[in-house]
Amino acid sequence: MTSSRDTVFASVRRALGVTSQEAPRRQEVDGRLAGHPRGLVPARAQLPAAERLALFKDMVVAAAASIDHLPSADDVPGAVAAYLRGRNLPPTILRGGDARLASLPWHREPNLDVWIGASDGRQLAGLSHAFAGVAESGTLVMLSGPDNPSTLNLLPDHHLVVVDAADVAGDYESVWTRLREQFGPGVMPRTVNWITGPSRSADIEQTLLLGAHGPRSLHVLLVGGLLVGGA
Amino acid sequence: MSVEITSPRFKDNAKRALADVPLQAALSKVGPGFIGKRTAAAEKLPEFDALRDSARDIKNHTLAHLDLYLERFEEKVKAAGGHVHFAVDAAEARDIVTKICRDLGARTVTKGKSMISEEIGLNDHLESAGIEPVETDLGEYLIQIRGEAPSHIIAPAIHLNKEQVEEDFRRVHAHLAPERNLSEPTALLAEARGELRQKFLVADVGITGANFLVAETGTSIIVTNEGNGDLTQTLPKAHIVLASLEKLVPTLEDVSQLLRVLARSATGQEMSVYTTFSTGPRRPGDPDGPGEYHVVILDNGRSGMLGGPLKEMLRCIRCGACMNHCPVYHAVGGHAYGWVYPGPMGSVLTPALIGIEKGANLPNASTFCGRCEEVCPVRIPLPKLMRHWREKEFERHLTPAPQRYGLAVWGFFARRGWLYRPATGLAMKLLSVLGRKKGRFASLPLAGGWTGHRDFPAPEGGTFQAQWRAQKAARNTRHANRDARP
Numbered sequence: 056m057t058s059s060r061d062t063v064f065a066s067v068r069r070a071l072g073v074t075s076q077e078a079p080r081r082q083e084v085d086g087r088l089a090g091h092p093r094g095l096v097p098a099r100a101q102l103p104a105a106e107r108l109a110l111f112k113d114m115v116v117a118a119a120a121s122i123d124h125l126p127s128a129d130d131v132p133g134a135v136a137a138y139l140r141g142r143n144l145p146p147t148i149l150r151g152g153d154a155r156l157a158s159l160p161w162h163r164e165p166n167l168d169v170w171i172g173a174s175d176g177r178q179l180a181g182l183s184h185a186f187a188g189v190a191e192s193g194t195l196v197m198l199s200g201p202d203n204p205s206t207l208n209l210l211p212d213h214h215l216v217v218v219d220a221a222d223v224a225g226d227y228e229s230v231w232t233r234l235r236e237q238f239g240p241g242v243m244p245r246t247v248n249w250i251t252g253p254s255r256s257a258d259i260e261q262t263l264l265l266g267a268h269g270p271r272s273l274h275v276l277l278v279g280g281l282l283v284g285g286a
Numbered sequence: 287m288s289v290e291i292t293s294p295r296f297k298d299n300a301k302r303a304l305a306d307v308p309l310q311a312a313l314s315k316v317g318p319g320f321i322g323k324r325t326a327a328a329e330k331l332p333e334f335d336a337l338r339d340s341a342r343d344i345k346n347h348t349l350a351h352l353d354l355y356l357e358r359f360e361e362k363v364k365a366a367g368g369h370v371h372f373a374v375d376a377a378e379a380r381d382i383v384t385k386i387c388r389d390l391g392a393r394t395v396t397k398g399k400s401m402i403s404e405e406i407g408l409n410d411h412l413e414s415a416g417i418e419p420v421e422t423d424l425g426e427y428l429i430q431i432r433g434e435a436p437s438h439i440i441a442p443a444i445h446l447n448k449e450q451v452e453e454d455f456r457r458v459h460a461h462l463a464p465e466r467n468l469s470e471p472t473a474l475l476a477e478a479r480g481e482l483r484q485k486f487l488v489a490d491v492g493i494t495g496a497n498f499l500v501a502e503t504g505t506s507i508i509v510t511n512e513g514n515g516d517l518t519q520t521l522p523k524a525h526i527v528l529a530s531l532e533k534l535v536p537t538l539e540d541v542s543q544l545l546r547v548l549a550r551s552a553t554g555q556e557m558s559v560y561t562t563f564s565t566g567p568r569r570p571g572d573p574d575g576p577g578e579y580h581v582v583i584l585d586n587g588r589s590g591m592l593g594g595p596l597k598e599m600l601r602c603i604r605c606g607a608c609m610n611h612c613p614v615y616h617a618v619g620g621h622a623y624g625w626v627y628p629g630p631m632g633s634v635l636t637p638a639l640i641g642i643e644k645g646a647n648l649p650n651a652s653t654f655c656g657r658c659e660e661v662c663p664v665r666i667p668l669p670k671l672m673r674h675w676r677e678k679e680f681e682r683h684l685t686p687a688p689q690r691y692g693l694a695v696w697g698f699f700a701r702r703g704w705l706y707r708p709a710t711g712l713a714m715k716l717l718s719v720l721g722r723k724k725g726r727f728a729s730l731p732l733a734g735g736w737t738g739h740r741d742f743p744a745p746e747g748g749t750f751q752a753q754w755r756a757q758k759a760a761r762n763t764r765h766a767n768r769d770a771r772p
Contacts, residue, residue, distance in 0.1 A: 059371075059372045059373060059374050059378060060372040062372075062374050062585075063356075063372045063373075063374060063531070063583070063585045064353060064356070064357075064372075066585065066589035066590065067352050067353045067589045067592060068353050069589075069593070070589050070590060070592035070593035070594075071350065071352065071353065071593060072593065073353060075353045075354060075357070080351060080354060081354065083351065084351050084354040084355065084358070087347075087536050087537065088358060088501065088502050088536060088537060091502060091536075091537040091538065091539045091540075092537075092539060093539050094337075094340045094344070094539060094540065094542070094543040095333055095336055095337055095340050095543065097331060097332075097337075097546070098332070098333070099331075114556065118556070118557075118559075151573075172573060173573035173574045175487075176483060176486075176487055191556075192556040192557040193556070193557075194557055194561075199572060199574075199575060200569070200572065201569075201572060201573065204572075204573040204574045205516070205520050205574055205575060206520060206521070206573075206574045208516070209513050209516050209517055209520065210517075227542040227545070228539055228542055231538045231539060231542070241502055241503055242503065243366075243503045243504075243505055243563060243565040244565070244569075245564070245565060245567070245568060245569050245572060245575050246520070246562060246563065246564055246565075246575065247562070247563035248516065248560065248561075248563075249557065249561035249562070249563075250559065250560060251555075251556070251557040251558065251559050251560075251561075252559050254511070254512055254513040254559060254560075255511050255512065255559060256424045256425075256475060256511060256512045257441070257511075257553075258423070258424040258425035258428065258441065258442075258443050259424070259428075259443075259446075259448055259451055259471040259474055259475065260312070260447055260448050260471060261315055261319045261441070262471045264471060264472055264475050266475070266479070267424060267475060267479065267512035267514065268422065268479060268482065268483070268486075268512045268513040268514045268517055269512065269513025269516070269517070269559075270513075
């Protein structure tokens with residue numbers, strides 16, 4: 056392997072006319088990696104809080120997902136039960152061990168069976184907690200980890216995702232900033248999934264169909280951030 | 287599917303494609319399907335064109351420092367517990383992948399869509415090693431069961447219609463009830479989902495491509511709409527990423543800029559459904575994820591392009607917008623190009639990867655209308671690069687003899703204005719007299735290539751140069767008269 060590695064690097068250096076030892080080039084690269092400057096952030100991604108949430112909701116729907124805006128996290132179990140009922144699904148849901156989900160008042164829905172763990176493909180509905188939402192495209196940002204199985208994002212037919220209104224950013228760049236604060240510079244969780252709408256394919260005659268391999272339905276439970284007296 | 291190179295027979299391929307009725311029916315939907323969606327997405331984002339500039343600059347910066355970003359990427363992958371393998375050519379890349387699979391005792395491999403896999407002919411190689419590769423992108427699955435190559439870089443089965451898919455499914459899924467109804471695309475999709483779900487769950491290794499590699503974090507990124515790439519990489523024992531070396535970008539902020547133009551250029555979506563950032567193998571305590579993580583970085587001739595006139599091609603992010611907007615692609619489809627990469631991007635890249643001797647037809651398969659360059663999210667001057675190949679072809683005496691002699695004769699006259707003007711003037715007059723009656727010619731000596739498909743309009747008067755001179759003289763007179771007014 057070493058020899059192929061050397062061949063490729065030698066070939067790249069020869070083509071660029073460099074040795075890789077040039078101090079100014081190294082400084083430029085180190086500076087960019089350490090400073091990770093933001094590029095152009097679209098105006099729509101820089102709205103004040105209320106408009107940002109409104110845009111997020113619009114973009115989620117534009118991506119063919121659905122959304123409930125709940126006053127508080129305590130309303131999540133009820134909303135989950137209502138979603139399953141509304142679609143004639145059995146009152147069963149699989150979730151990760153995430154503390155934010157564990158602390159919810161599940162006892163308020165005694166008929167709802169809540170299972171914890173990764174999906175093996177046999178569950179109809181899964182529930183996850185997003186790390187963030189991104190208003191500019193209605194994207195959910197999911198992190199993998201001991202309490203957040205990636206399979207929950209992919210295998211169940213119906214994926215329900217809780218996102219805190221306070222975690223809805225305008226742009227992707229703000230999410231990276233938060234991620235670095237949490238994990239340290241240059242460190243990523245094993246998997247970061249950006250999810251924008253339910254799975255789809257247009258590979259047969261360019262006819263867009265939902266539910267190719269991943270969830271057929273994506274339902275977002277946006278929690279908090281409601282204006283007092285408003286909706 | 288290892289691809290036989292038929293690019294040298296482009297003209298025959300094109301003729302056959304033009305006469306292929308089902309293919310023409312499928313191709314008629316390419317332009318209407320893609321062009322309007324891209325335009326609408328671009329119009330919804332006022333910053334779109336500025337983001338294209340940003341995307342171009344990021345790629346240029348990365349390529350100019352590629353040695354250093356590759357070093358850093360390798361370092362970060364290792365720090366996250368993954369492995370990086372460098373492959374000089376296709377054969378080496380195939381061997382690396384096969385060895386990883388063998389070491390794990392793999393029998394079934396699921397695959398996310400990867401053009402690098404097509405480029406290196408991986409599936410045939412795996413099969414000959416006794417490993418079953420299963421393509422899981424719906425379009426790739428369709429062409430795999432037909433034994434075909436992709437005809438488009440983001441919509442590999444765009445040349446097929448649903449009747450063909452139904453026929454293939456009945457043939458390949460013979461264990462299912464023969465009387466089942468497959469007349470609607472929804473039924474076809476549901477059947478593929480069911481069949482492939484089984485494959486995902488039993489696969490030993492998952493192989494994906496990479497849309498980007500991030501040096502800052504040692505992350506590989508795939509972008510899909512189906513979620514097949516995620517299942518491919520999450521469920522098996524190992525995740526192997528196939529990527530060519532120009533996929534590097536410096537930081538997460540940089541890749542965010544590129545992602546803002548990728549889906550909009552490709553399918554007109556604001557963002558693709560799944561954009562997945564993978565860093566290393568499963569972590570301690572993780573309930574799922576692959577046990578091993580390997581990145582195979584392929585050169586295959588690309589490093590040689592870095593220092594030359596073709597380096598701009600290495601900015602390509604494989605969105606497919608150039609072929610979606612190409613009148614030649616619309617007419618003949620992707621298979622006519624005769625190798626892995628079709629359309630304008632393929633016409634530039636293919637000769638660089640398989641040699642101008644085999645690829646010379648492709649840069650000639652362009653009207654130079656310029657739409658590809660107009661829509662390219664990283665502003666690659668595709669017509670200029672195709673012209674570069676045409677010049678190389680001429681320099682290396684690869685142009686067909688009649689064309690060479692024709693150009694030599696024209697060149698002799700064109701360099702001698704005193705000879706060119708009277709000669710062309712005479713020819714125009716002659717054609718104008720001969721064609722006066724009908725105004726066109728159904729056949730002309732030495733112009734059979736043109737008149738075989740359409741009439742040649744008869745010239746109406748003088749040559750372009752003569753008319754130019756006459757109009758210029760008239761204009762000068764007008765200006766002189768105007769200036770003379772008090």
